[in-house]
Structures are given as structure tokens and as C-alpha cells.
Amino acid sequence: MSDPILIAAGLTRELPGDPPVLLVGGADLAIEPGKFTAIVGPSGCGKSSLLYLLGLIDRPTGGQLLLEGRDMTPLSGDERAAIRLEKFGFVFQFHFLLPEFSALENIMLPMRRLGRHTPAEIEARARELLSFMGLAEKAAKSPDRLSGGERQRVAIARALANDPLLVLGDEPTGNLDSANSARVVDLFRQLAHEQGRAVVCVTHDPEIAAVADIRVSMLDGRITEVLRQA
Amino acid sequence: MAGRLGLLLHVAARHLLVRRRQTAVAVSGVAVGVGFFLAVSAMMIGSQRDFVKTLIDAAPHIVISDELRSPAPQPGLREFGKEAAVQLHGYKVRTEVRGIKDWQQILREVDAIPGAIGSPSLSGAVTLRLGGRDEALAVIGIDPGIESRVSTISEKLRSGRLIDLEKVQGGVIIGEDQAQRLGLGMGDIVAATPARGGTRTLRIVGLFKKGQQLGSNAGYMLLREAQSLLGRPFVINRIGVKLPDPYTAEAIAAALERRHAYKAESWQERSSDFLGLLLTRNIIMYSVVSAILLVASFGIYTAVSTSVADKRRDIAIMRSIGFSEGDLQLIFVLEGLALAVAGVVVGWLLGSALLEILGSIKITVQGTTMRVPLDRTTRQYLIAAAASLLAGVVAAWLPARKAARVDPVEILRGAA
Secondary structure (H helix, E strand, C coil): CCCCCEEEEEEEEEECCCCCEEEEEEEEEEECCCCEEEEECCCCCCHHHHHHHHCCCCCCCEEEEEECCEECCCCCHHHHHHHHHHHEEEECCCCCCCCCCCHHHHHHHHHHHHCCCCHHHHHHHHHHHHHHCCCHHHCCCCHHHCCHHHHHHHHHHHHCCCCCCEEEEECCCCCCCHHHHHHHHHHHHHHHHCCCCEEEEECCCHHHHHHCCEEEEEECCEEEEEEECC | CHHHHHHHHHHHHHHHHHCHHHHHHHHHHHHHHHHHHHHHHHHHHHHHHHHHHHHHHHCCCEEEEEEECCCCCCHHHHHHCCCCCCCCCCCCCCCCCCCCCCHHHHHHHHHHCCCCEEEEEEEEEEEEEECCEEEEEEEEEECHHHHHHHCCHHHHEEECCCCHHHHCCCEEEEEHHHHHHHCCCCCCEEEEEECCCCCEEEEEEEEECCCCCCCCCEEEEEHHHHHHHCCCCCCCCEEEEECCCHHHHHHHHHHHHHHHCEEEEEHHHHCHHHHHHHHHHHHHHHHHHHHHHHHHHHHHHHHHHHHHHHCHHHHHHHHHHCCCHHHHHHHHHHHHHHHHHHHHHHHHHHHHHHHHHHHHCEEEECCEEEECCCCCCHHHHHHHHHHHHHHHHHHHHHHHHHHHCCCHHHHHHHHC
């Protein structure tokens, strides 16, 4: 077992109200690099909410979140955006590509925003990622000219653009047929096992849950079980 | 930093290019505003310039007359002051001699200003009499050589020349209509009687055009001859001053008046009512223009705020990728700015075209062909651009702030 890069301690998210609505309550979780973690549970159990907290998209109302030992809770919105840009990659159920940009341009966006590389390097890396996804010849295509599976693979390529430590998926196969679904699952395992990234997926899909290294079960906003699978 | 701005501009441009119709409407709103501002302001400023030129040139820039705004205190008061404990009996009020006393000194001071010319003159009333008809004439004695450089009277002559006054003994130039009333023509002789008596004969050596603002019964003579006709040798009661820069008139007039006590009236003071009118005109023009630009900025507001509403999902994606709130706000402000810039460019072209059309129109008034007075200065182009850009940014600001505040969690949760 390697050292976790992301640790949630008593992570809590409540929606204000009387009484407040509990989305996530006291979640303790360690996310490890090189492992594929699946968060499972029935609809409305708070697994997506937990993912948004882990991904610094949402702010917890209680508890702590440590990324590489550093507490993320007091950071400003801009600081969290900068960390998301550099260290996180998101894949959602719907592909969520920007419709005005081609597949290649979509993948280039996070790299251009980070601005660490020259435009030529950025384009080269984007093409490389597309080839890795088996979509080299679709570079110039607009998202609405791609199939559902292709779009999701472009979205994964975009998530990988800035070489993130963590890849977070919110039902990434929820909208795909079984063949494409299997392909995406393979990709995610590859990202964890071959590239050493921490991969966290929220899913309904029992197949994903079955192949995950760590399986986190949730019910009513609370983590009920963390299971290491061989 | 430049890379970030370039990226955000790229996103903004893509948004606008996808929504072509919205973009076109917003751009034309600004363009029409800018175009009409240019056309209207060119006409307003052009006509104002012509009008002010007429006001400035109607008479010398400063007229110093022998009047005092407040009469000099009587010698007794001057000697003792109002508070003095003195009682004077049998005090005789002293009659001041009319006329500008130290006029040579004033003239020297005026001529010392580079480019300025002062023209001394004497005016007085005489009666012209011919064949039982009487006409009052306001005689103005001038030095033709100097006066022609100070005022535009020589341009107003129908016949004869100003310089002819020096060649003909008793020569006088009067208005065309007055000459008509007396039945006089060029070279005719007429009797002139001043108030103190002593008739002389004058010869018409020139006629002024009708309808000029000289006063219909003004007549010009040689200064020397006017002084002798009016029985006031060596006296003058008016100095007309022409300045290289008419807009300094007010200050110079005030200085002259302070030093010499004689009333020095600048053209601004003389025509303050007209200048007030111009101010009103300008206020009207700028209000109309502001209204046009306001409407244009509504167009930008609508375009940007529909763009924000349409792009809520994209906003959430970009936020999840790691774009900051500031990035999102800037994207939509840039959209507003880009619409305004495009509008300004098209508006400049539209305005130039309108000015070409207006410039080609000819108007005929009383036989004289005129063009629409236009004043095309880059200043107007810059004002229109600055106002539009400002309006664009302000109009885009509110929806852009809304874009920045979109909560990605809400959108992502809703879509999943």
C-alpha cells in the first residue's frame, strides 16, 4: 500500500436549511495513487457530492481534506481552481465537451489555461492523447460529429491533458453502450495501474465496482464500507 | 498572462461566432449609434463653427468704447472719500469730456500683443438731407488701412472700395437701402448736418450690401473728416481690436478694462446670449447621442446575457477544468467589448458614408449655393469609440458577473 495523496477526514457537506440537509456526513477516506477506487451506492446516497468535495469543485461544511498533506479547506476559490487545473482531471456522465471547439481544441484548453508549454508542444501533446484514445483521425471534428463513445474518450483525453495526479469520474460509463463502457473501464484501470494515477469513479455499474481496487459503499451520505479487492 | 487573455478571447470569439444573428444585431446597434453620432455631431459642430465665426467676425474681437461701466467719482469724492468729515458747499458737478482720453496709450498696449491690431474710430450722429428727405446716419470715422485689417467691412461692400475714402474729399460709404431711400447712387452728393450744426457736403464713394449686420444706417468716413464734421478734432470714442486668437478676447478685454476703466467688450460678452444658445444645442446633441449609445448598450447587454444563459453548462465545465471565476467573468466582458469594437469599426464606416452623403448636398439660399457645414475631426471619432467601448464593458459587466457566480456543482448535479 502506497501513501495516500488525498485524505478526507470527517468530510461533511450540508445544505443550509432547517433542519440542514446532509449530503455527505463525516466521510473518512484515503485515495491512493496507482489505485482504481470506485464509489458505489444507490441514487441520492451522496456519492457524487463526495466526488465534488474530493475534486475541490464543492466546499465542505465540515471536516478536512488533505491533498499531499496540505489542507485544502481554507483555500480561496481561485486557489482551488488552480489546483483543479494542475492536478485534477474530471470525466462526467455526459461528455461535456465545449461545442464550439474541435476535439483537439477541447483537449488543448486545460493546457492553454495552465500555460506551461509552447503552443506547438500543447498541440503535440493533445494529438498524442488523441492517438492514445485511438481517435487520431478525429482531431479536427466538432464534438457533435463524434459518437457517444468517441466523445467520452475525448473528454478523458482532456482530463489527462495536464498530466493530473487524480482522475475523477462521475458515472463516466453511465451513458455508453457495453462495448464503449468496457473500453472506458479498461482505460481507467490503465491510468491507475500503468500510469500510477489515483483514479476515483462514482458509479452504478456493477462491472466497474467489480474491477475496482478499492470499493467504497455509501448510504444516506455516509460511507458504510471500504473494501479492498484483490 | 498574455496566453490566458488570448485563450479567453478565443473562447469569447467562438461564442460570438456561433451566435451570428445575436452578434449581428448587437454590432449593428452600436454601429448605428456611432454612425449617427458622427453625422449629427459633425453637422452640429460644423454649423456651430460657422455661426461662431460669423459672431466673431461681425465686429472686432474687442470693442473699447468711451463708456464707463461705473462713472468715475466726482473730484470732490475723489479728494476726500465718502467717509470724510468734510462739508462742501456750492459744489459744481464736473462734466467729463466724452471720448477715450489716453487712446494712444491703449493702442500702443494693444499693438504690443503679437498679432493684435487696434483700430481707433469716432462715431457720432448726423442727419443726411436730400430734397426734403431726412435720414439719420451713424457716422463712423476710421482709418481705412487699419480698419480693413480689424473687421470684415470691406467684404460687405457692394460697390466702391474702403481705400476710396482717402482719395475723395468728404467721401462716405453708406448702406444700399439707405441710399435707395434717399435716391442716392455712387458719386452723388448729399448734405450732412451734425447735432451741433454746420452742414457739409459728402460724396458717396461706396455702398454696403443689404442685410448686413452693420446697422442699416451706419456710414463710414475717414477718421480725420469725421472728427472735423462732428467738431471733435483728435477725439476718438471707440477702439476695435482684432486678436490672433479670438478666444483670448475675454481675458484681454478684462485686463484692458481694469487698467483704463473704459468699457472693453469682448465678442463673447457681446454675443453671450447666442453662446448660451449654443450650449443648449450641445446639451441636446449629447443627450440624444447618449440615448443612442444607451440603446446600443442594451443590445450588448442582451447579447451577453443570453450568451451567459446559454452557456451555463459550458461555464460549469470550464470551472471544473480549473478556470477561475475571474476567467469566466473576463470571457463575457470580452464578448461585450468585442461587440463594441466591431460596432465602432462598422459605425465609423457608416458615419463616414453618411458624412460623404451630407457633404455632397448643396443648399441654395438667396442665390448663394452653400453646403451643409460639416466638421470632421478625429476627436468625434474617438469620443464615439470611447463612449461605445465604455458602454460595451459596462453592459457586459452585469451578465459576466452572473457567469462568474454560476455554481458548477448545481449544473453538474442537475445534468448527471
